[in-house]
Amino acid sequence: MRVLTAVIAIAVGLMVLLGYFFAEFVGIQTLLLNWAVILAGVASLVGIFNLIAVHTDKVRRAEKGGVYSALLVIALVATFVFGLILQPQHQIMQVLLNGIILPVEATLMGLLTITLLYAAIRLLRRRADVMSVFFIITAVLIFLGSATLPTGDVPVIGTLIRPWVSQIWALGGARGILIGVALGTLVTGLRVLFGIDRPYGGK
Amino acid sequence: MIFAQSENILAQPPSRGGQDDDVPSWLAGLQNESAPEKDELMDWARDVSEPQQPLKEEPPVFTPSQEDTPDWLKQMSAEAESKSQQVSSQPASDSQFDADTPDWLKQMSANAEPVEAKTPQDAPELNIDTPDWLSTLGGADDNTSSVEPAVFTESNVPEREAESLPPMDMPDWLKSSSEVEEEKPSQDTTTPLWLKPQVQSQEPELPAWLSSAEETVYPDQTKEEPAAQDDLLGDVPDWLKAAAPEKTIFDSQDELKSEVDASGGTDWFSAIQPSGETEVESNIEPEKVDPFASMPAFTPESQTDESLEGLFTEMPDWLSSASEQPSTSTPTPITNEDVLPSSNLPSWVEAMRPSDSGFSQLTSSASDQTLESRGALAGLHGVLPAVPGFTPTSKPKAYSLKLNASAEQLRHAGILEDILSAETSPVPIESFSTLLSSRALRWTLSFLMLAVVFSTVFLRTQIFSMPIGRPSEVSSVIQIAQSIPENAQLLVAFDYEPARAGEMEAAATPLFDNLLLLKHPRLTFISTNETGSVLAERFISGPLAVHNYQSGVTYSNLGYLPGGQLAIRAFAQNPSVISPFDILGQAAWTSPTLQGVTSLNQFTAMILITDNADAARVWVEQTQGLRGDIPFIVISSAQAAPMIQPYYDSGQVTGIVPGLYGGAIFEQHNAGRPGTARNYWDAYSIGMLIAMALLLSGGLWNLILGLREKREEK
């Protein structure tokens, strides 16, 4: 099985990769990627099934918080059944999205405002090094530069410093991070293609 | 626990002058010390003392009533009872004894009888401390006691007296023992080797690792000679059975019986006697003190590679190496030739052989008259020694490890101790004042933000100016929006979470409102986020509802594409194959929206609405080279914009609308149409200013506090 999975991974990877550089492989690349799209969808469903299984198990074992798990499972199954019957774009399903999913997520996101502020205020007490100091100074400048006054942009900071910091200084760091991430991604992909890493369960 | 207590009982000082002669001396100690704590022991002791009247009938050790006896004692007494039934029911009947006794035992008793005949003069003190019942024990008891003296009884029988026993009456190996003692009188002992580990094993306060080591060893021992041991026990006298490893002592009665019954006439033990007569004397060599020698696990014989391996399988390396060291430093116990090689003997028998290593453990001052009154050792003196320094049986093990550990091993042990102490040491809890202040700060922040946002939104204030300056990335978008032709085909990718719907809609609405109003583009929606396609529907039927766009006519929603990068690449490569239908199940690419479009670069422009910098990166990467020269606009959340900026700088992204700030700028160029950004802007500006003020002041304050704390720490 190990060899088989490794062969599949490497062969598929090579064919998809060749599709980037040779027109002859574009067809096979599209076919393989189309299959991958379908299989990714199935994998997502399996993930959701796993969520059901975990919480059903919690309910069955009457673990602490089992009531919440029961709520979760009931809500999940009910929504799925309604979705199967009505389709996701149906108005009733839109009610679920606009009445529950969106408000909950957005409110959680809103609560992050206070948490972020609190954490930033206390940062320098815990860690007062060069990076933290520049972090706080930059954040203060961007806050000030992003706001406006009744008369318009905050002079100098809003019109000069903020764009300069965010478009030049931050650009250097962001580009460095992006290139670093890309290099890491490249190496990771190559290790998979060479069969050194087998995250699919081969090793 | 019970064993430990009984062990302590046995360790009590011998009889006192004032005590009744009928009461064994050890019982006095028992009553004095254990009575208040252990009623069980009291009862037990009472029961033991009661049978002194019917001594002639039965050995008193086995008389305790079954109801009052603890289970373990019942088991032991039952075991012993069976022996006594065999041996003592015809107390001094030599004839019957002869009939039932195996030959080798007869031989032993024959050897023993003269000893008994001569012992009276040797053991007047013994008789003082000996209960009557013991003196009434004839025949069989004599048999046991006759074999034992040199090995087990040390007590207060003077060595001289023991030595005065005629040599011909003693087994040869015993003789050799006494000779060794003669040579090394200071290395006297009261305990056989095998008994010490047994006593130690009963110690309840053993460290877990140590006890586990013992557990590991015993099976190995039995594994070495399992059959031999079982067979041997069949013919071995009862007292000797008790001398067998711990397991045998606690075996059930049935098991023992079956063993006895099943045992054949193994001659190995009798064979030892004659052979030993010639050789053993010279075999016994004085041994150096070995802290491990007293433990069966560390007897030389058990220290084979295999057993050691089994012993240390569950021990850390440093510990196993620590225990290896003493074993290597231990002098080989018996180097001379044995007639019966030690490897052929069971380990416990080997351990039982007189050896200086055992004797040397104890000082010559040890003199114990403790009389065993129960179990297989009943009637024997000083079998379990009461030497004061001997009682804390768990100590020697720890002591020996410390002694034999090298510096490196000690260092490792130190590290382990540090780790353990770090694990177990209490985590200092933040002081109350710190907790209070942090909670107060959190509450203050919550209240402040809620109050500010609520008041500004509720009052619909428009005090603060919209941003005036136009960053280049936003200016680019404005230019593109103006340059897009009428009725253009735009591809719009929705890749944001519902959490950011408020921000993304506020940022995207001005651009789309402007486009839909002025250019009437045909829109194609695609999403690589599960909720993206539904959010697209929400967007078109919410903020853009005034434009009355119709699915399948002016826009097509191709739905959700799972697979992330894979899906984006596949879609960019061949969109009509990957997403042939819209969410209504209609063929999308033949609809008016997508007529004439077969590939990505045939769209007029691509607009990505995302809250995720990674999503933007993936769209940029996977459409690179396939989107041709079409403009690529990213409407991003404020949080993703900094990481998309490099792609704008490199020209891969044509323009960016960063969050509410970008939306507010764009809104000012939207033909004066009001938008969401304006409604939010005052609250947004005040929120940013508050954040700036709090971060500056709070940051400075905490910086000072942090520096002060560091200075105090130093």
Add this chain to the structure above:
Amino acid sequence: MQISLDLITGVLSFLFTLLILSYLIGDNPLFRIAIYLFVGITAGYVASVIWWQVLTPRLFSPTIPALFAGSMIERVIIIVPWLGAVFILMKISPRLSKIASITMAFLVGAGAAVIIAGALIGTIIPQVSATINFFDLNVAIARNINVAEVIGNGTIVLVGVVTTLSYFHFGARPQANGNPRRFVLIELFAFIGKIFIGITLGVIFAGVYAAALTAFIERISSLINFFGNF
């Protein structure tokens, strides 16, 4: 009907917003109920989306026509994803989960190729080129930008890129005392890189805060609008 659905949406939205905001007081059962319901509904919703927008159009619908009316190639093309789907469903059973690794290998192999090409073509080459092009004076003149400004900004960006990358370089050599230590130049670059990373993270932090603040404003606004509308 439309109005009533809007009302339901508004009530639900108001209710759930309050339940989540109750977390400001502290963790409580109402907050938990809201969270568990949210997770369940979202998962169910996503499952239905996958069913209708992925599996139905790409797998279920084409199967019957392909099997009964399609060519051999079309049959193979539709059977393979079915096989893959069956394999991946084996993941549910612990005993058969190994079979799922075939499909996972397929996905991982394809994904690896995609990320390799994407990183190389989409990020590394263009970004390195852009860093170099920052010093392109012709571009600066064409965009009517001061040369000194171009060189100055280009230098900042270049230094930022190099030092940030240096910061993530963890190669070190053992010293005489056995402790590993980075090359001196790398140490220096990494120190400067810290400054750039601090600045970048500061900008990102401000962006995250701005996004969160906008969401907060939107939620408060929806609460107020709910009372205003009804």
